[in-house]
Amino acid sequence: MGGHAFHDLHTPRIPPALYLAAREKTTAILRLLFARVVVPTELPEKPDYGDIDYLVCEPLPILTSSAPSSAAFPWAAAVRTLKEVLDTPHGNRGFHNPDVIFLAMRPPVLDPTCCSSAAPAPDFWIQVDVKVCEDPERFEWQRLQLNYASGAKMLSSMGKPLGLTMNPEGLWVRVEDMEGGNWAGSMVWLSKETGDALKVFRLDGRWMAEGGFKGKEEIYTYLTNSWLFNPAHFGARLRDEKFVEHIADRSAPWVSFIKTWIPEHYPKSQDHEKDWYKTTRSAVREKVFTMFPPVASTYYEK
Structure with a gap:
C-alpha cells in the first residue's frame, strides 16, 4: 500500500508464519480502536x-473522546495511540498518502521451531500500513479497490x-463528446x-469474497472473462514507455499479468481493434442506462 515508508529501518520481507502472527496481534489492537x-x-x-495492510473505518470513543469536536477524524490521537499500543517510536501520517498511517513494529515472538530458517535477521521491523476510510458509505468500495494488491486497477484500465x-469515489460513465476538452465535466x-x-x-x-480465488491463474482468468477485456488494450499500453515505467512499481503478479500472461494467452490479439472499441463503448453506455435509468437524462443534458 505504501511501499517502504521507513527508509532508515530494516523492514525485510517476512515469511507467512511471521506475517500471520504479526497480523493477528495488530488486528486485535485495531479492533479496540475502530468499529x-x-x-x-x-x-x-x-x-x-x-x-501488513489494513483498511479501517469509524473510530471508537477511545480515539474520539480526546479529539477536538471539529475534527473529521482524530489523526493525532490515532497515530499517538497506535504507537503506544504497538510499543513503537515509529509511526506517522503519510505525506504523499495522507489517508494512511504508517507504523513499524517489532516482530512478535514465535515458536523457535517455526520458520526459523526463513525468518529475517533478528534486528528488523515489520511495516504496518493503516488506511483510514473517513466515509463509512465508501468502506466497501475502498475494499474493492484494495483487494488483491489493488487489482481493481486492471478493471479501471x-x-x-x-x-x-x-x-476513489466510485464508478462513473463519461460523455464521449466532452471528455477531450473537459474530462472532469x-x-x-x-x-x-x-x-x-x-x-x-x-x-x-468472488472479488469481494474471502478466499474467492485459490491462485493467481484463477484471478487472471476471472478478469479476462469480463466482456470489457480486450488484450489489444494492454498490448498498446506496453508500447507506451511511460506506462511501462509506471507499472514497474506495481505488485509483481500484476506486472507479470500485463507483460507476460496476456501476451502468452492472446498472442494474436495484441493490436487495436477500433470497431470493437466503438461498438463496445456504445453497449456499455446502453447497459449503464438500463441499470441506472436516471443517468441517461443527466448524460444527454451535459
Whole structure:
C-alpha cells in the first residue's frame, strides 16, 4: 500500500508464519480502536510479505473522546495511540498518502521451531500500513479497490477506453463528446456499490469474497472473462514507455499479468481493434442506462 515508508529501518520481507502472527496481534489492537477493520484480500500463493495492510473505518470513543469536536477524524490521537499500543517510536501520517498511517513494529515472538530458517535477521521491523476510510458509505468500495494488491486497477484500465472511470469515489460513465476538452465535466455518476461495478463488468462476487480465488491463474482468468477485456488494450499500453515505467512499481503478479500472461494467452490479439472499441463503448453506455435509468437524462443534458 505504501511501499517502504521507513527508509532508515530494516523492514525485510517476512515469511507467512511471521506475517500471520504479526497480523493477528495488530488486528486485535485495531479492533479496540475502530468499529470496522479488514485486511484487504491478499494475492494467493505469496511466498513472503513486505508489510501488513489494513483498511479501517469509524473510530471508537477511545480515539474520539480526546479529539477536538471539529475534527473529521482524530489523526493525532490515532497515530499517538497506535504507537503506544504497538510499543513503537515509529509511526506517522503519510505525506504523499495522507489517508494512511504508517507504523513499524517489532516482530512478535514465535515458536523457535517455526520458520526459523526463513525468518529475517533478528534486528528488523515489520511495516504496518493503516488506511483510514473517513466515509463509512465508501468502506466497501475502498475494499474493492484494495483487494488483491489493488487489482481493481486492471478493471479501471479496461474500462477507461470504453467510457468508464473508477476512482476513489466510485464508478462513473463519461460523455464521449466532452471528455477531450473537459474530462472532469464529462463524468456522470453511477454508483459506489461494489455489486453494481462488478455487474457492469459482468463479473461475479468472488472479488469481494474471502478466499474467492485459490491462485493467481484463477484471478487472471476471472478478469479476462469480463466482456470489457480486450488484450489489444494492454498490448498498446506496453508500447507506451511511460506506462511501462509506471507499472514497474506495481505488485509483481500484476506486472507479470500485463507483460507476460496476456501476451502468452492472446498472442494474436495484441493490436487495436477500433470497431470493437466503438461498438463496445456504445453497449456499455446502453447497459449503464438500463441499470441506472436516471443517468441517461443527466448524460444527454451535459
